[in-house]
Amino acid sequence: MRVLASPGLSGEDRPAQHGGIRRTRSVIPRDVPGMQALLSLQVAVVVITAMYLGRSILIPVVLAVLLSFLLQPLVVLLRRARLGRVLSVLLSVALALTLVAALFWLIGGQLMGLTQQLAADHGTIERKLAGLRRLFNGGSHLAGLDAVQTQLGRLLAGPDATAAVPGGVPAQPVRVVQPPATPETILRELVVHLAHPAVTALVVFVATIFVLLQREDLRDRLIRLFGTRDLHRTTLALDDAGARLSRYFLTQLAINTLFGVLITAGLFALGVQSPVLWGILAALLRYVPYVGLAMSATPAILLAAASFPGWGHAALVLGLFVLVDQVLGQFAEPLLIGHSTGLSPLSVILAAAFWAFLWGPLGLILSTPLTVCLVVLGRHMESLRFLDVLLGDQPPLSPVESLYQRLLAGDLDEIENQCEALLRDRSLAALFDEVAIEALRLAAFDAERGVLTETRLQSMETALDEVLDGLEEHQDAQVEPPPLGRETGVPVLCIAGAFILDRIAARMMAIVLARHGIAARVMAGASAVGSEDVPPGTVLCLCSAGTVARLAPARAAVRLLRRTAGDAPIVLGFWPDERAKSDGPHRTVAADRRVEGTRAMLRLLEGERRHGTDAAVLA
Structure with a gap:
């Protein structure tokens, strides 16, 4: 059977015949609104x-990846010493394992000493709590302080402490006699408590070895995963991100x-118990942002405060x-x-809350490194660019887009603040040429599309x-170019x-010209110019923030x-977009010259001054 293609159907929409059965291929729209989101x-x-x-x-895998980032420079250094990849990786991981073991050994020793010190300082703690009670005159807001003191006293006094019943009669001490611990019992409890941390540590170090050994292979797999259309760019991005x-x-x-180390040394000098423990804790918790x-x-x-009489040592520790x-x-x-990790302040807080919710205290410590990884990858890989936009500290909008958005919102204070910020590192002429005029051009595009009403345009004009x-009185740190x-x-x-x-564009031009010693006047339009407004030697600058349309x-x-001003030179301050530049709009409009901004107009007038005649430059 022949199937005739209908002229209204494409090749994919035509009925297809397979084995005598007539089938039609369904067409599903690829870009359904909201489906992608x-x-x-x-x-x-x-x-x-x-x-x-x-x-x-995932936690051991993530720890292994982060540890591989830390050890990679050492692996590279050992490989340069011609030790080979495998030996370099094994030596680096062995060094890391030794440091971690030494760290836990120090923490264990410090905790044992701290327990003994707290028991010895029981009396000092009791006096401090009593002093706090007297300071606040036994107020009701310290009702829980007595309970804290009682519980702390029982904890530090040991198992022989006695308690009193509500009637005031001392209660008989109750002793719980535990059977003597056998070596098998001790070993079993030790294995139960250490099994999970030991297995996690083993997985971390084994995974680290494989990540370091298979670094190039993992990179190639990531390249394949994110696309091979631009191998050069993707390879450079991953290498740069890793470095x-x-x-x-x-x-x-x-x-x-x-x-x-500095905290440990300071606490040791102040005589605080277990300074190494607090130094290690300080080094680890410094990864947690803000808190x-x-x-x-x-x-x-x-x-x-508990170990020394008075509060002087506590204040010194805080100051340290x-x-x-x-x-x-x-x-x-x-x-x-x-000055920055590349993360916005809000993203740091949100990342800390997010990772703490997912992975607990370890996620809180790893929140900043993990988020930095995501932002760096987002800056290099197009498919992950949204991560840089959401989490990075780079402005999400360009200065032009930001100014136009504030104009649309009618936020005058934000517009003034943005202009002041931009003027810190650029001249007023550069602000007009690079930011303000481009924002007006965006407004012109939207007006041509019919999305801006006349009322909105008038409010934007009033705000500008x-x-x-306010900008008329602004003085640049360095005027550009030099005043004429x-x-x-x-x-x-x-x-x-x-x-x-x-009219705003014309006023911008007049402001820049006036501060450079040029007599400039703003006219509302070509119809407002009379012959009496154009004395000999006057230059006419038609300023437009519009587009090719x-x-x-x-x-x-x-x-x-031309009819009004006669032979006066006309300069088109049109500032077209890139598509219009190649078409030569000044020739189409029949103006004498075209300038792309206030600085170009200044250079043109400087050339006129040097030549001494208008015709030499403006012909």
Whole structure:
């Protein structure tokens, strides 16, 4: 049977015949509104759920990857010493394992000493609690303090302490006699308590060995996973991301280790018990953003208050933590890793809450390193760019887009704040040429599409007028280009085009020209220019923030100016977009010259001043 293709159907929509059965291929729209967002949400929910349910498996893997970033520079150093890949990896992992074991040994010894010290300081703690009660006159808000003191006294006094019943009759001590522990019992309890941490540590170090040995293979698999359309770019991105992360983690480890060493030394000098324990705790908790310092300082401060009479030592411990943190935060970190981790302040807080919810205390400690990994990958890989937008500290909008958004919102204060921020590192002319005019052009595009009403455009014009009132008095740190002086004798008429915001563009031009010693005046439009407004030597500058679609009004304005101003030179301050530059709009409009901004107009007038005649430059 022949099947005739209907002219209204494409090749994919035609009925197909297979084995005598006539079939039609269904056409499903690929871009259904909301489907992509819904699919992304579903994927995110599945991934987060998997991370939560599989945390016992994922945590060792993540620790192995982070440890591989820390050890990679050492592996590279050993390989340069011609030790071979396998031996270099094994030596690096063995060194890390030794350091971790030594760390746990130190923590165990410090905890044993701390327990004995707390028992010896029982009397001091009792006196401090009694002093707090007297300080607050036994108020009801300290009703729980007695209970805390009683429980703490029982804990520190040991199992022989007696209790009193409510009737006041001392209760008979109750002794629970445990059977003598046998070696088998002790070994079994020890295995039960240490089995999970030991297995986790074993998995971490074994996975680290394989990650370091298979580094290139894992990189190739990631490239395959994220696409092979641009191998060169993807390879460079992954290599750069790996190098940056290794450098960041290693530097952060060094800074936190130095923080712990300084805290240990300071606490030792102050005589606080178990200074090594508090130093290790301080180094680990410094990875926790914002609250890590308070979490590490609080136990040491309480111990100092409990161990010494008075509150002087507690105040000194607090000052030690704050001083060391500020010195490292203000000097060491900006010098070694820059002023920022690349994360926005809000994303740091949200990341800490997110990872703590998923993986508990370990997730809280790893929140910043894990989020830094995601942001670095997002900056290099297009498919993960949304991570950089959501979590990174880079502005999500360009200055042009940000200014236009604030114009749409009618937020005058934000517009003024943004202009002040931009003027810190650029001149007023650069602000107008690079940001303000481009924002007006975005408004022109939207007006052509019919999405901006006349009322909205008028409100934008009013807001910009107020902003320009404040910017007229702004003084640049370095004027660009140098002022031409008051002796130029070249009056300029800045004439607004047909677009409603062209008057703002004309006013911007006049402001820049006036501060460079040029007599500039703003005219509302070509129809407002009379022959008496154009004395000999005047330059007419038709200012328009419009687009290519507004060439016809500009052409009509130039013709009108020709009839009114005679032979006066006409400069088209059109500032077209990239598509219009190649078409030569100034030739189409029949203007004498075209400039792309206020600085180009200044250079043009400077050339006129040097030549001494208008015709030499403006012909």
